[in-house]
Amino acid sequence: MEFLAEYGIFLLKALTIVVSIILVIAGIAAVSSKPKANHDGYISVNKVNDDLDDFKEALEENLFDKDELKEMAKARAKEEKAKAKEEKIKAKAEKKANKGLAKKDEESKTEAEVARKRVFVLDFDGDIKASAADLMREEITAVLTMARKEDEVVVRLESGGGMVHSYGLASSQLQRIKDKGIPLTVCIDKVAASGGYMMACIA
Template structure:
């Protein structure tokens, strides 16, 4: 047991030294090379091919020889028929800060360089509960680029498209949603904690110097005034007005005063308010489109920094080494 333990420590030290030397060499080589401007790349996945493979695998296991032969003959004829166009599929899962918009803009730009507005279209699988106004405003503007290029745009909501998420969705020519997807929340929320009473209790002074009457309306550490609160609230209400105008512009059939209360609804109820056009999952939509269109998923993959790649590689080596040592120790007997 002691021998195995000592051997494990020696092996760990040896691997650590080798990895460290390798990391230093890679860093030196990387530093000597000129930095590349390309920070990522577009990946294309053939969804139609994946669906076809899944279908064939199932049929080969369920049909008898005669039925399979007939199917293969029919399938050969069908494969000779060319699709009427291409559907480019984008997945967007947004966080509070909407940093995913950097990938979205790359994906849309790539699509616009090759898409044919006469026969191609775009499907965006959207999932977001909203977040910062400027981030989701830019994300919605990216989707507008698709429509400005003359491409039909469909947004699919399987789980949630609320607040900033709905700001994006409303741009589409058509919104489909799963029955229990959460939709709506056309409202604005702003909140800020205030620690002024705690500071006073502990005899801590706080000073804040600004130039401009409304450079700072509410503060976390100073004493807020009614004037500041009133100004802050007016800014929130102004943002809400812009939000309502944006939604009304893209969904003119909506009774905006009825739906812009900050409430959210399940899709089956939201359809009654015309917030969505059809109750359907993204999977159903893809199967429907696949009968006439060639489906491609478009994804922008950012390249990881060198230090990040080295960190991941080192962690994997250490993890595997630890598992091996632990396994040998557990398998030993007294």
């Protein structure tokens, strides 16, 4: 009998656990199957001007006769035309003012650029082959794309002379500056013999 009593208690406990599990599962299933509320917010914008205009026109039709409505329509059209004309004149004036300011700024900028003289300084350290001639040719090409007649090019020259054709090429590069009408100055610190002297004579 004692065994049966213990066995019965065990069955009741097991049944209680099973029922509890079933209830939990059923609760979860019920919550999951419940439709979710849409919490996404939204903003609705309605243009009420047109509705107000419609109401106003309806009231006017009931309050005024045809002649008065006609006069009111003419006055309204005249007012809108005057307003559009005023806005057009205002826009034109603003455009003209902006154009004048832009032109004034451009003129001021141009005057400032003209007033400021720029000096481009190039170095030529010549060996017997005048190896620096190629680099100087590229530098002079770059300078001529930017230099104005108001500017000046200064060449700092050091050379003991060398091959005639090489220094002839170097001298011809300096001549390009003269041909553009840009002032050229050659400065010699220590020596400019032979081909170096020929280059200095270009200035």
